[in-house]
Amino acid sequence: MTNPATDPAVRPARPRPTRPRHRGTAPAALALAGLLAAAGCSGGGAASEPPAAGAVTAVPAVVTPTPSATPASPADGATTVPLTPDVTARLDAAVQRVLTEASVPGVIVGLSTPRGDYLKAFGVSDKVAGIPMVTGLNTRIGSETKTFTVTGLLRLVDQGRAALDDPIGKYLTGVPNGDTITLRQLADMQSGLFNYSQDEDFAKALISDPQRPFTPEQLLSYAFKHPVNFAPGARFEYSNTNTVLLGLVIEKLSGQSLRAFLKKEVFDPADLGRTVFPAGNEFPQPHPRGYTDQTPDGKIADSTDWNPSWAWAAGAIISDQADLRKWAKVLATGSLLTPATQAERLKQQPSPVPDVWYGLGLFVNHGWIGHNGSLPGYQSVVIHLPSAQASLVVLLNTDVAYRGAEPSTLFAKAITEIVSPGNVYDLPSAPASPSGSGPASAAPSTPSVA
Template identity: 55%
Template sequence: MYIRTGRNALLRLAMAVSVCVAALLPATAGPAAAVPAPGASAAAPPPGSATAAELDRVIRRAAADAGVPGVIVGVWKPGQPRYVRAFGVADKNDGAPMRTDLNMRIGSETKTFTVTALLQLADRGQVRLDDPISKYVPGVPDGRHITLRQLAAMRSGLFAYTKDEGFQHLLKTQPHRQWAPRELLRIAFQHPNLFPPGTQFDYSNTNTVLLGLVVEKVTHCPLRDVIRDLITRPSGLKRTFLPKAAEFPRPHAHGYTDFTPDGEVADATDFNPSWGWAAGAMISDLDDMRSWAVNVATGRLLSPRTQAQRLDAQPTGAPGDFYGLGVDINHGWIGHAGSLPGYQSLTVYLPAQKATMVLLLNTDIASNDENPSTLLGRAITQVISPGNVYGDASDQD
């Protein structure tokens, strides 16, 4: 937080706020549709519920097999009692149990917010998805031929800074370091592009960091303020935000990672997520993510035309998996997964059944080379949607 005193400083602050407010006023077509926030997490379903009992069993088994300390699970399906449970521990030191009301880091689910902001600006006519990134950010390799659409779809060919060995070393040895977006891009741009834009899929945080800068340039506001004013506030997401640094509101779960110099497990709770910024730094909770899952999948903040473009997804190369504009479609489930040291998340919606699933974990440690969030998502959907099993590697379609 920056605090300045004096009349001139206050005047400058007031002017900056007024500029942001003006830039973020709803488009003339009317404000984005408000999404009522769900109430507090409900009690568990009736003890006699066969589905609930089966979910209890498969979640406990999958979490134990993957070595997950704790997980928050929410499943909502029309005509069935909602399933909201917490398993395991939030703190391995004192054994504090996981709770359904904890704040959690959501990693790459941040991408759904950043790209939604971009798509809202497109709806307002302030950007065009087929604009080249060079129009907004100078110095991008081949930037005259890489469009905003290709960045949002992970088809730009730009190198992912997270794959740079020097960056990985710094992230392991200096986990509390504050990173600036331009630093991250400098690392990415030291590497040649992987392929001509639009020809392949390659998941890269570099793409979304660039889109965050586009949103800031067009609105003249910090990205965190744009997300608040255009997305979380109209959607009633009261506990979802993009932090400036490592701030983490209580109550929250401790997170555990083996992304360390020696590969030993460490408490990553206070690691600084600024290295993810527009691509992976946000914080939320179960109830907010339940609402957001429906919002993303149904396009409540976007025009029907723009939502259709968002969901015009292309294959990623993984079985049954497609990627649209800042959104993943996996065996029919629409949403996104997130991962950063100490935490993983999965927030998805299945339109065919109007079903929602949210998982929030306090570890990112892989099990048999798979994300624990994928393992849990697969186990749960085998019970609730056997025709649409999330992360089903056996589906070769």
């Protein structure tokens, strides 16, 4: 997510283009990280990327994390409305309205509740060929990947092979403050490590060749040449660097590639047969074409085959709506973890945004537990409302913002306003910076991972 207040999604914060972006919007990289940043959490991660003019004003707050002693119990007594023909018609109209207003090519919506299911696709999967969007397509899910990576780490914790309060230096050398930054602080975005996707040299390397493969070590080298942003545990700041480090810890402890470990320990136990961690830019068929404005000139381009290795453990996974609806419940209820570990995962952190906060690789947004994600050309929202036993998946084939807002947020908000009016998913738009530019404003636009 951005901050506890914004995108828990998985895209790397991307530098802004050298000229004003069309529509004057902030990069898709904001996602969850952007949410928290919009709420007033400072930092150099995706959450801190400056938004377009006219965005929501940030709450002037600095969050000093002091985890609550007990896990939160979000959305007690939450419920959803029955999916009657009238409600279904209202959902159709709401989704179509957002699709049209935000100029989104296509979207897939999967909603599962004890009071009925809703599964529909709108728009097109290919703008050139005019192919309609359908519900069974594979898609890149961006920062939703973080939920899988952190779950993999927590599986190792449950197996006694790691402890959340172990320092990262116990497993990896060369990490700034590695003797004091804990695995917990990496998972809950409180390490203080610079977000590699905000580095100008990384931005130039990526935008000059979107097909270029990156290794985790290369990604970390961009981060570690910068000083740390704050002392470990001092505050929240969304950073893809954190999740890449956790991916390397998993590989070291398991003796397997992250891809193989997640399949064995997370995908298979959760019965996710169409969820894959690609080695490069391979993209299982069928899939929609993706469209992004994260280009040097801000013009929309087809990013379907861009290599997501630059996001690795923070944003490279591919899945579909059927798998993600299963995953939403697994993640929120902790069915792959011990109750004690799930309780640690859901310990509430202070947040400047009411009813929105970040835990260990997930967020709670007005009772909905999950994450969002964004990569060039694709966005996702995968959330579950435990008290109502409801799961929602929104998948779209663009990351182009609309009036400073992530289109994935607009869809999820419009849907939950109808089906769960007491628990409306919402992430504030990122605030405009006083100077109108951010730390990477002189660099070309780079793909964002929310």
